[in-house]
Amino acid sequence: KRIAVLPGDGIGTEVAEGAMKVLETVASRFGHQFEFAFGKIGGQAIDSKGTPLPDETINLCKESDAVLLGAVGGPKWDKMPPELRPEKGLLGIRKELGLFANLRPVTAFDSLISSSPLKKEVVQDVDLLIVRELTGGIYFGKPSGRKGENRETAVDTLQYERHEIERIVEKAFTFARMRNKKLTSVDKANVLESSRMWREVVDEAAAKNPDIEVEHMLVDAAAMKLISNPKAFDVIVTENMFGDILSDEASMITGSLGMLPSASMRSDGYGLYEPVHGSAPDIAGKNMANPLAMILSSAMMLKYSFGMKEEAEAVEKAVTEVLDAGYRTMDLGSNSSCTLSTEKMIKQVV
Amino acid sequence: KRIAVLPGDGIGTEVAEGAMKVLETVASRFGHQFEFAFGKIGGQAIDSKGTPLPDETINLCKESDAVLLGAVGGPKWDKMPPELRPEKGLLGIRKELGLFANLRPVTAFDSLISSSPLKKEVVQDVDLLIVRELTGGIYFGKPSGRKGENRETAVDTLQYERHEIERIVEKAFTFARMRNKKLTSVDKANVLESSRMWREVVDEAAAKNPDIEVEHMLVDAAAMKLISNPKAFDVIVTENMFGDILSDEASMITGSLGMLPSASMRSDGYGLYEPVHGSAPDIAGKNMANPLAMILSSAMMLKYSFGMKEEAEAVEKAVTEVLDAGYRTMDLGSNSSCTLSTEKMIKQVV
Ligand SMILES: CC(C)[C@H](C(=O)O)[C@@H](O)C(=O)O
Ligand SMILES: CC(C)[C@H](C(=O)O)[C@@H](O)C(=O)O
Numbered sequence: 001k002r003i004a005v006l007p008g009d010g011i012g013t014e015v016a017e018g019a020m021k022v023l024e025t026v027a028s029r030f031g032h033q034f035e036f037a038f039g040k041i042g043g044q045a046i047d048s049k050g051t052p053l054p055d056e057t058i059n060l061c062k063e064s065d066a067v068l069l070g071a072v073g074g075p076k077w078d079k080m081p082p083e084l085r086p087e088k089g090l091l092g093i094r095k096e097l098g099l100f101a102n103l104r105p106v107t108a109f110d111s112l113i114s115s116s117p118l119k120k121e122v123v124q125d126v127d128l129l130i131v132r133e134l135t136g137g138i139y140f141g142k143p144s145g146r147k148g149e150n151r152e153t154a155v156d157t158l159q160y161e162r163h164e165i166e167r168i169v170e171k172a173f174t175f176a177r178m179r180n181k182k183l184t185s186v187d188k189a190n191v192l193e194s195s196r197m198w199r200e201v202v203d204e205a206a207a208k209n210p211d212i213e214v215e216h217m218l219v220d221a222a223a224m225k226l227i228s229n230p231k232a233f234d235v236i237v238t239e240n241m242f243g244d245i246l247s248d249e250a251s252m253i254t255g256s257l258g259m260l261p262s263a264s265m266r267s268d269g270y271g272l273y274e275p276v277h278g279s280a281p282d283i284a285g286k287n288m289a290n291p292l293a294m295i296l297s298s299a300m301m302l303k304y305s306f307g308m309k310e311e312a313e314a315v316e317k318a319v320t321e322v323l324d325a326g327y328r329t330m331d332l333g334s335n336s337s338c339t340l341s342t343e344k345m346i347k348q349v350v
Numbered sequence: 351k352r353i354a355v356l357p358g359d360g361i362g363t364e365v366a367e368g369a370m371k372v373l374e375t376v377a378s379r380f381g382h383q384f385e386f387a388f389g390k391i392g393g394q395a396i397d398s399k400g401t402p403l404p405d406e407t408i409n410l411c412k413e414s415d416a417v418l419l420g421a422v423g424g425p426k427w428d429k430m431p432p433e434l435r436p437e438k439g440l441l442g443i444r445k446e447l448g449l450f451a452n453l454r455p456v457t458a459f460d461s462l463i464s465s466s467p468l469k470k471e472v473v474q475d476v477d478l479l480i481v482r483e484l485t486g487g488i489y490f491g492k493p494s495g496r497k498g499e500n501r502e503t504a505v506d507t508l509q510y511e512r513h514e515i516e517r518i519v520e521k522a523f524t525f526a527r528m529r530n531k532k533l534t535s536v537d538k539a540n541v542l543e544s545s546r547m548w549r550e551v552v553d554e555a556a557a558k559n560p561d562i563e564v565e566h567m568l569v570d571a572a573a574m575k576l577i578s579n580p581k582a583f584d585v586i587v588t589e590n591m592f593g594d595i596l597s598d599e600a601s602m603i604t605g606s607l608g609m610l611p612s613a614s615m616r617s618d619g620y621g622l623y624e625p626v627h628g629s630a631p632d633i634a635g636k637n638m639a640n641p642l643a644m645i646l647s648s649a650m651m652l653k654y655s656f657g658m659k660e661e662a663e664a665v666e667k668a669v670t671e672v673l674d675a676g677y678r679t680m681d682l683g684s685n686s687s688c689t690l691s692t693e694k695m696i697k698q699v700v
Contacts, residue, residue, distance in 0.1 A: 087540050117472045117578050138508060144543050152512040154547035158488060162502040188591070190437050193494050197504035220598035227577060227602040228467050241538070245595055248570035252577040 001306060002035045004064035006057065009043040009086060010279025011289035011342075012070020018291030018346040019068055019298040022318075025350050026302065026311050037064060041093065042072025042086035042279075052089030058096050066305040067097075067272040068298060071279035094134050099264035099272055100164070101171045102132040103300070104247040106230075108254050111323045115333060116255035118227070126253055128233040129179065131172040132243025134264055136164045137194070139240050160194045160239065165201040167267060172237035173209050182213045182234035186222045186242055198239060219246070226250050251276050258290030258331045261297035263304055271305045273297040283330075287341040290329040292319055295349055315349075322348045351656060352385045354414035356407065359393040359436060360629025361639035361692075362420020368641030368696040369418055369648040372668075375700045376652065376661050387414060391443065392422025392436035392629075402439030408446050416655040417447075417622040418648060421629035444484050449614035449622055450514065451521045452482040453650070454597040456580075458604050461673045465683055466605035468577070476603055478583040479529065481522040482593025484614055486514045487544070489590050510544045510589065515551040517617060522587035523559050532563045532584035536572045536592055548589060569596070576600050601626050608640030608681045611647035613654055621655045623647040633680075637691040640679040642669055645699055665699075672698045 005020065007013040020036055027034045039057040046052050052072070061067050072086040082088070093099075108116070108126040116123040141157030169185070176183040185202040187195035199216055206214040217225070219242045225232060226246065230253050238246060251260050257277045265271035275293030283289055296319060303312035322345070327338045329345050340348065353373070357366040370386055377384045389407040396402050402422070411417050422436040432438070443449075458466070458476040466473040491507030519535070526533040535552040537545035549566055556564040567575070569592045575582060576596065580603050588596060601610050607627045615621035625643030633639055646669060653662035672695070677688045679695050690698065 082540075082546075085540065091541075117469060118467050119469055122467045139541055141505075146543060146547065150512075151547075154510050154512075154544040155491075156508040156542045156544050158506040158508065160504050162500075162504075188594075190432075190435065191441075191489055191591075192506045193496060194504040194506050196432075197496065197501075220594050223573070223595045223599040224602045227599065228605070242595075244538075244570050245573045245592075249573035249577065249599060252574045255578070 002064045004061045004067045005036050006039045006041040007070040008041050008072040009074050010071055010281045010284040014289045014342050015291045015294035016070040019294045021346050021350055022295050023298055030311050041089045043074055043077045052086050053092040066301050069274035073279050074281040098266045100135045101168055101265045102134040103263040104130040106250045109323055112256045126230045129235045130247045131237040133168040133239045136160050137240035158194050165198050169201050169205050176212045176235040180234040184215050184217050184236045186217050186219050186238035188219050258293055260293050261300050263300045269305050273301040288330050289342045290331050291342050291346050318349045352414045354389055354411045354417040355386050356389045356391040357420040358391050358422040359424050360421055360631045360634040364639045364692050365641045365644035366420040369644045371696050371700055372645050373648055380661050391439045393424050393427045402436050403442040416651050419624035423629050424631040448616045450485040451518055451615045452484040453613040454480040456600045459673055462606045476580045479585045480597045481587040483518040483589045486510050487590035508544050515548050519551050519555050526562045526585040530584040534565050534567050534586045536567050536569050536588035538569050608643055610643050611650050613650045619655050623651040638680050639692045640681045641692050641696050668699045
């Protein structure tokens with residue numbers, strides 16, 4: 001398998017290193033071959049190529065079987081004009097590669113529960129998956145701009161085509177079937193036309209998938225329930241902007257942002273895998289970053305893009321065991337007896 | 351002062367009763383005169399007038415100095431077509447009365463901290479105010495509808511005029527000045543044009559109000575921080591849809607939805623005051639509802655619409671004392687030694 005590796009900015013390089021080392025171990029243990037091909041994205045690409053997403057990076061990804069991405073962004077590029085911001089690289093690559101399904105699992109690790117801002121009884125056993133539509137909605141709708149004599153009007157457009165909703169909803173049903181067979185569709189059908197179409201599509205799919213328990217929830221109610229009773233969720237499916245907000249909200253439930261992986265996929269199994277955390281410029285290059293979210297992202301790649309379930313579980317098990325043994329990176333609580341550097345943490349997992 | 355009272359559906363009537371009793375006590379104690387005039391809204395209005403917001407209700411409100419609203423909605427009206435849903439009454443009255451500023455304070459009551467899903471150290475001393483734009487944005491933008499041969503495209507429009515942003519931002523600065531002088535403006539400026547205009551307006555206002563500390567935060571980051579460190583906020587200002595989501599998220603911080611008041615105002619001080627909780631059809635008519643959110647909403651009315659600061663504080667103090675004395679309604683924890691009915695709770699506050 002050929003894997004495009006885009007380390008990006010800040011701690012991206014350090015954590016990407018972790019994923020590669022773990023994947024090499026998997027390869028030799030299970031008899032696979034992984035080839036890594038490197039590309040630039042984000043600030044790194046702006047500095048050397050003048051654009052956050054160079055064509056050669058897109059081509060590299062298209063010629064690979066999956067993509068690993070570290071992180072993008074940093075204060076250095078914060079003052080750039082909108083088209084030249086590192087985030088444009090992210091939005092661009094999603095659109096260019098057709099990655100319409102963003103998967104964000106949130107799982108409570110028993111040994112880390114005390115890091116959560118939520119009470120133990122609220123967070124224990126949380127195991128949910130947010131499926132966010134990633135290439136449509138208000139992120140890409142036109143018109144989007146300013147008008148009026150003095151540019152006094154600003155407009156954005158939330159637009160969805162039925163087929164865009166159908167394919168993400170279908171994905172969500174598939175994941176619900178692989179998990180606990182419960183699907184919560186989140187919308188704002190009491191206000192938005194796009195949400196009313198969303199609800200129609202979900203209802204049609206529900207009729208065709210009677211083995212899955214389906215509920216509709218308004219986005220404001222979902223934002224509440226993610227805090228008051230996150231255990232109540234199995235799979236959540238929602239449109240792009242709601243998914244952006246809810247998945248970041250959900251990422252705080254466990255209190256360990258450094259543990260959360262993500263996948264952005266299309267229908268054929270091709271996907272881009274990246275940690276939920278950012279580029280953390282304050283600790284970049286200091287051998288302090290937590291590589292586990294990136295490592296768990298590579299486990300998602302093994303499972304979803306390569307169909308290597310056993311291999312993925314081996315990686316996940318290694319991470320759990322390392323935590324259970326008391327090893328921690330700085331971000332997971334510095335009063336632990338075994339605080340490891342990035343490199344040492346990678347070694348433990350390997 | 352003439353106060354329009356719209357009890358609405360479910361527990362609305364019971365809690366509105368509480369606000370009126372408390373206001374009568376305030377009137378006699380401080381030598382004021384309050385006249386209550388009753389109107390219908392929501393399901394109650396649909397049943398008797400065929401519309402969730404009859405003209406006579408709008409007129410009644412326009413002829414009054416402020417409005418108290420109980421709650422609207424219930425399963426009885428859930429299957430109605432969109433235009434005939436109780437919520438349309440809410441959206442309609444906001445627009446008709448020009449109530450562009452929604453205020454949602456979230457305050458942790460020491461005696462109720464254990465009800466929070468968050469850890470004590472996270473929730474203790476939380477005291478924030480969300481200022482939500484209420485009559486613009488994607489809630490009202492046109493076009494909003496379906497198109498295409500088979501209605502396969504759905505569109506909603508997020509539109510803001512500069513002056514709509516200016517007036518809500520100005521309100522937010524005023525409140526920040528009355529509080530801890532810190533303002534967080536929430537947007538999604540890395541994606542939305544309307545957010546970029548929003549940010550421009552906030553920056554201009556910040557330059558004119560150097561006594562207020564201003565920060566910008568992306569909506570996804572704000573959704574995270576509300577959980578991980580809600581104490582970091584003083585005043586939050588944001589557009590309609592983000593405000594809907596974030597204020598409901600914030601309402602879970604304290605774990606006592608039955609305690610949260612809200613105000614929806616315009617520039618001249620006129621406002622509509624309602625509890626954050628819904629109509630709770632399951633306990634309606636059972637003398638079990640918590641009237642404190644409605645009572646605290648009437649305290650906001652005294653302060654913001656009538657300029658009666660001392661009177662408002664007397665009401666707030668009464669509520670705190672009743673809680674400190676151990677009195678609770680069912681929703682605040684049934685293992686308390688002093689569980690009171692709605693009526694008895696009202697009496698305690700009076
Ligand atoms: C950087 C930004 C444009 C992006 C988004 O909003 O999609 C990010 O928040 C994310 O969730 O990956
Ligand atoms: C009922 C609904 C239309 C309304 C809104 O979204 O504004 C409600 O959620 C609120 O926040 O008052």
